[in-house]
Amino acid sequence: MSLQDELAAVKGRLDDLVRTVEQLERRIAAERGTPSPPTPGRPENIVTIPDTPYDSGLWTDSDDEGLGARDRHAP
Numbered sequence: 001m002s003l004q005d006e007l008a009a010v011k012g013r014l015d016d017l018v019r020t021v022e023q024l025e026r027r028i029a030a031e032r033g034t035p036s037p038p039t040p041g042r043p044e045n046i047v048t049i050p051d052t053p054y055d056s057g058l059w060t061d062s063d064d065e066g067l068g069a070r071d072r073h074a075p
Contacts, residue, residue: 029035
C-alpha cells in the first residue's frame with residue numbers, strides 16, 4: 001500500500017469517527033432534552049462585508065501601511 005493510499009484510508013476513518021461522535025452528541029442531547037450542538041459547516045452568525053468602498057473620512061489620521069506617514073517620505 002502506498003503512502004497516498006494509507007493517507008486516504010486514515011482520512012476516511014477520521015471522517016467516520018467525526019460522524020460517529022456527532023451522532024453520539026446528538027443522541028446524548030436528545031436524551032437530556034437539551035438542544036443538539038450545531039452541525040459543522042457554515043457558521044450561523046455570518047457577517048457579510050459589503051463590496052462598496054469604505055468612507056475615506058475614516059482614514060484621515062492613519063498612515064499608509066508600509067509607506068510611512070502621508071507628510072513624510074519613506075527612508
